[in-house]
Amino acid sequence: MSYSRKDLIGMIDLSKEEILHLLDTAEKFREINHRDVKKVPTLKGKTVVNLFFENSTRTRTSFEIAGKRLSADTVNFSASASSTAKGETLIDTVHNIEAMSTDIFVVRHAYSGAVKFIAENTKASVVNAGDGLNEHPTQSLLDMLTIKQHKGRLEGLNVAIIGDITHSRVARSNIWAMPRLGINLRLFGPKTMLPLCTDPFGVKICGNMEEAVEGADVIMTLRIQRERQGKLLIPSVKEYARYFGLNAARLRLSNNAIVMHPGPINRGVEISSEIADCGQSVILPQVESGVAVRMAVLYTLGTGQRGIE
Amino acid sequence: MGHGKEILSSEEMAGMITRMVFQVLESVRSSDNFGIVGIKSGGDVLARRIADEIAKHSGKKPDVGYLDITLYRDDLAQTQIADFPVVKGTEIGFDVAGRHIILVDDVVFTGRTVRAALDALTDFGRPSKISLAALIDRGHRELPVQPDFTGKSVPTALSESVQVNFRETAGADSVCIIKK
Numbered sequence: 001m002s003y004s005r006k007d008l009i010g011m012i013d014l015s016k017e018e019i020l021h022l023l024d025t026a027e028k029f030r031e032i033n034h035r036d037v038k039k040v041p042t043l044k045g046k047t048v049v050n051l052f053f054e055n056s057t058r059t060r061t062s063f064e065i066a067g068k069r070l071s072a073d074t075v076n077f078s079a080s081a082s083s084t085a086k087g088e089t090l091i092d093t094v095h096n097i098e099a100m101s102t103d104i105f106v107v108r109h110a111y112s113g114a115v116k117f118i119a120e121n122t123k124a125s126v127v128n129a130g131d132g133l134n135e136h137p138t139q140s141l142l143d144m145l146t147i148k149q150h151k152g153r154l155e156g157l158n159v160a161i162i163g164d165i166t167h168s169r170v171a172r173s174n175i176w177a178m179p180r181l182g183i184n185l186r187l188f189g190p191k192t193m194l195p196l197c198t199d200p201f202g203v204k205i206c207g208n209m210e211e212a213v214e215g216a217d218v219i220m221t222l223r224i225q226r227e228r229q230g231k232l233l234i235p236s237v238k239e240y241a242r243y244f245g246l247n248a249a250r251l252r253l254s255n256n257a258i259v260m261h262p263g264p265i266n267r268g269v270e271i272s273s274e275i276a277d278c279g280q281s282v283i284l285p286q287v288e289s290g291v292a293v294r295m296a297v298l299y300t301l302g303t304g305q306r307g308i309e
Numbered sequence: 310m311g312h313g314k315e316i317l318s319s320e321e322m323a324g325m326i327t328r329m330v331f332q333v334l335e336s337v338r339s340s341d342n343f344g345i346v347g348i349k350s351g352g353d354v355l356a357r358r359i360a361d362e363i364a365k366h367s368g369k370k371p372d373v374g375y376l377d378i379t380l381y382r383d384d385l386a387q388t389q390i391a392d393f394p395v396v397k398g399t400e401i402g403f404d405v406a407g408r409h410i411i412l413v414d415d416v417v418f419t420g421r422t423v424r425a426a427l428d429a430l431t432d433f434g435r436p437s438k439i440s441l442a443a444l445i446d447r448g449h450r451e452l453p454v455q456p457d458f459t460g461k462s463v464p465t466a467l468s469e470s471v472q473v474n475f476r477e478t479a480g481a482d483s484v485c486i487i488k489k
Contacts, residue, residue: 002395028377028398037432040380070380296396299380303394 003300007119007126010135011177019141019177026145026289026296032069033291043072043302046103051094051118052129053079053109058263058287059129059139063106066294072104072302090114091121098122104301107131125301127294130169138297139262140173142289144181146282147218149289150258155182160212162244163222163270164193164233170262171222175201188212189222190244192233209244214253220260221246221270237269247272251280258282313472313487316463322444322482325460326355329442330362332458333411336440343409344372348426349397351415352376354475355444359413374401376412381425399429406434415473417443420454445484447471 002021011019032038048067050060060076067074077097079085084093094105104125107115112132119126130136148154159178165171165187178185179202187194188206198205206212213219224240234240245268246259259271259281267273276283317325337343345363347356353375364370377397412426423441430439444460449467465471465486474483 025396028396031399032380035432036434039432041428042380299396 006301007128008137008297008301009116009119009126009128011137011140011173012135014137014177014180016180019144019181022141022293022296022300023145023148025300026141026293027148029295029299030289030292032295033288039069039071041071042299043067043070046070046072046302047101048072048074048104048106048298048302049097049102050074050076050129051079051097051105051107052077053084053090053107053114054130056108056130058290059108060106062287062290063127063129063138063294063298066291066298067104069291070295070298070302072298090118094118094122098124104298127297127301132169133167133172134169135173135176136169136262137173137177138290138293139170140177141297142286142293143170143174143220143260143262144177145289145293146260146286147258149285150282151217154178156184157217158184158186158215159218159220160186160188160206160216161220161222162188162209162212162246164224165189165222166193166195167225168222168262174220175203179203186212186216188244190234190240209250210253213246213250213257216254216257218260219246219251219254219257220262223262223264224266224269226266237266241269241272245270245272246275248274248278251275251278260286263287313485315483315485317461317484319476319482322460322484325444326358327362329444329458329460330359330366333359333440333442334363334367336457337409337411340409341369342407342437343411344374344403344405345411345413346374346376346401346405346426346430348412348414348422349375349377350478351473351475352413354477355415355442355473356411356413357477358475359411359442372403374403374405375399376401376426376429378422378425378429381429383421383425401433404434405430405436407437409438409440410436411440411442413442415443416445416447416471417441417454417456417459418447418449418471420450420452423454424452444473445471 003018064074102124106127106129108129109131112134115128115131161171185203186206261283345356345360347353360371360373377399379394379396440457442458443456446459446462447465468489470487472485476482
């Protein structure tokens, strides 16, 4: 048995075998997305509720398409118009929707740990679609699937993650998962956006952009989340672009690197427009991989037998 | 090699496959407009063998594809399946629309795999005709499905299972009956 969990909450406690199982399954699902009839009857009769307590367009759409391609009934629930706004507790909301015979919840929440809390209080399977500053496991899986697709392997690759490491749940999921698969990770970003103590991560922290980029197989730039930290952590986006932005000159330090970004991009800030659109950029293939990964996760949770280790 | 009682040896299996190849060639006549699709796992190896033999006899190798029916099984949503259903992947590199497709499986049993395969195949296009070839027909049909070409009919009890071993995957060719 490769993945027998009820939920997918984070990459932190997944074994190498579990991660590889999900990636292998996702690789098989990629083919379905290229058919004329992009639909299989696998989850017919199952109900997947996208429970988004925080705004998101691409992740929600990706999960919605994934669910529909597996023939599940997908329902979107956004918190802004929900009963939580009227004072209902989080668990009451979940129990009410669960009472409508929901099989899988895909949850995004602004608070770290909220998704795990929900998972512990429902019999339905729960997928973390991003919780606060904690994790975004399906994004990590789609990152690794895209790298494998373009580099042919994962083990032994040098991956640089650049930007706001502290506030990035994508970075955190990758930091937990990638070293487990033999990837050498290096991190770089403004001091104000790096965790104070990086020892638990066991990854290399670079001193400047050139050191981070040189010889990397993959360069992953992160979005400056202006809505989260305001203007407190960097003097200006112009200065950020100058010291931490990926441009053509810096990309030349690593000939064969692919360029990734979890999106949405701030063009000209963390990545220059010419690099975002260049041949080495795999930003759109990442989006494509996202649907395959989410299909694999919904399939695995929706059909797997529970309790077998 | 499988365990249990061997009912077909390597030579007998080879002869049976050759006979099926001639039956298939007879049914498609001299038409080029046919393709072979094997159902994973087992039917894919047999489909490759049949295609290779057709190439030997007709001088032209037909298109071969492989179908994974895991996502089309009618017992997936019930979560009562015995094993975790691992997705093996479908590989059909040619257009099935308008073609005569020879669907190949190693054993035909309840007919549910074939039903799933027909659903899966028609999602790729509308073949002009689908024929079914199975090396072993062990009976106990639960759906009205009959193979057009059969290597051997083997009456079995429900408490038994039929295991087809191929040299490509098991090291040697044989067919065994296993008591559960």
